Amino acid sequence: MIDIQRYIDSTLAIDSSQSSEDIKSQILKKASGVFLWVALVIPMLNKAFDSGKTDALNKRLRELPTELSLLFHDMLMRDSEDCDSMLLCIQLVLLAKHPLSLQELYCGIRTGLNDPAPHSSLPGYYTMRRYILSSSKGLVVEVYLNSISSMQFIHESVREFFLVDGHRLQSVVPQYWPHLSNNFIGISQDALKEVCFSEMTTRIPDVDVMVNNFTRDYKNQRVTRSKVTKAYPFLQYAVSNVLFHSNEAQSYGVQQSDWIEQFPLPKWINLYNIWPDGATIHRPDVNMLYVLAWQDFPPRQAIP
Template identity: 35%
Template sequence: CLQSLSFRSMDARRQDIALAHSGTCDWLFETCAFQCWRDRSRLSQHNGVFWIKGNPGTGKSTLMKHILEHCQHNLEGYTVVSHFFNARGDPSEKTALGMLRSLIYQLITETAIYERFIHLFREKQQKHGPREWEWRDSELKRFLRDEIKCRQSEPHVLLIDALDECSPAHVRDVVGFLEDLSIESTRAEGSLNICLSSRHYPHISMATHQELVVEKMAEHNKDISRYIRDKLTKRNAEIEHSMLEKASGIFMWVVLVVTMLNKAYDEGKVEGMHRKLREVPSDLEEMFKMLLSTENPDKHETVLMLQWVLFARRPLKPEELYYAMLAGTSPDDLGARDWSRITPNDIRRRITNSSRGLIEFRQSQYNPLEVTAQFIHESVNDFLLRNQRLQELDSTLGSNSVGISHERLKGCC
């Protein structure tokens, strides 16, 4: 019964998100927006919905994970369930059906709900056989709506992260369903709270909700300042102030720049830290462009690696990505090298270096030895596919960068 809802990567995105840096994010719980959301006497102002919005890379997912842990530890008597959409993950991580399966799986760990769900499960088995069927959006929506109606006196919190990473075909349906849940609960004087996060685009909204914009919060900039102070190897007030000004609230930008400046310091280029900071663009996408455009004698290798992560039908293991890259750039080396001398660490360092730090490694929560390669952030994927960025990196791709990329990858196989 539970296995019919579960999928391997159900908790993967939540596990991948870094914990909030020490001493950050707690400010959110003191904001008027959060306090209003928690105040049931002001339900008419928000219908129990709290929507966190922000530009790409501001740290919304880290904030949502922090809220989840806060609710689990501090809201006694509440049932708290969550789903973290992931556009870079498996198909189930970015669909409405995957969200519904995840939420209901978490809810039915309670006996009363489990007994009602197993009745529905057995009906499906009797009708379709033990294996030849799948859950449909409509029946899981109905079950979730009915359960929340039946349990109006029992408080629930639903946290849904990264709505913008839900597939375009499903995102409006998801928002509409969640809005219907909030309205029905409010009318029935129930105790349902919904917390959402998304970018500002695509523009999808609800008629009634409480909203907070991350990059507009002064406390968010204080978090960034704290991170810079704690993470910079060489403390420098001028550099710290300049970084805060250029960051414009984008935490991902800060993380990348801190890494660059620490590398310069480790190489003894203390005087170069100021110059490096002046050269770095303040825009996150321009930062990606700079990283990929910097003098690179192995640019073909970099582009091919990015293409594999962009267009492979499934996430590749580091070893698969490494050998696929060699097959397309140095096919003669595949038979000539002594592969026993190439360690997993060698492969990961090569991928990190070739991708200019834009590819990271995701460890399976079920098997620590199962690792796949992915972009460090969904904004990297957006950057490469928008405004002909791939063609800028490789002019041979012409106007059909996606089609030619697929042909190139096919030639590596």
């Protein structure tokens, strides 16, 4: 309780007064010793205070549920701002093949919203953090492991809210994202495939010159690879995993055969070879059957 009290004192940004002390006491009481509840609630209260809605702050606190799953539900349902970026953020954190960095997640969301981040003027670190915090409604944070950071849900219970707790999943999805209610994972995987594909096709004109230099000048491949990665933080993930998300969508019943048939394989190979998997570099003349087999994907996607 002492640690929670200290956290409240240090992070709740409201004026010092008797009413503020009452609010702190209410938070401590409603938290019932659950630190995560406090960590989720305080940003909401700070936002209300920053907006000048001091009279509504007490009412907001009283209405907040104490059960974590209901609090997640409340956070998603109450705030209707930036619904599209919130959905993309949750899909990317929930279903990405591996945890994304701050830059990857930021650029992935922007690409999915058809507003790709310009490579010449990426925002600063704190601007991107605020963007993710706003998009995720506070459910996604930066986590460090062995000095390497990635963007993950603030607690494993958030993931379980979508993937394990079937009852809660059904209570959120039809109301907030009705188009996902029948096949949340399959349609979400297909959406991530489209985000990756959009990142590829958007960046191809800009990267073509770099790729040509890459293939012609073997001595400077490392320098070129570093330049492309820095300019387009999400591109490596997109190229490496666009077929993975297509395969996952197919496994949940979202047909991919038409999309696979139109897939620009030569362009993908040029991009893929910037970041080869181990020593594997695909020749320009390989076909889709070979690529799908190489990635251990079942033949159901393959071109007839």
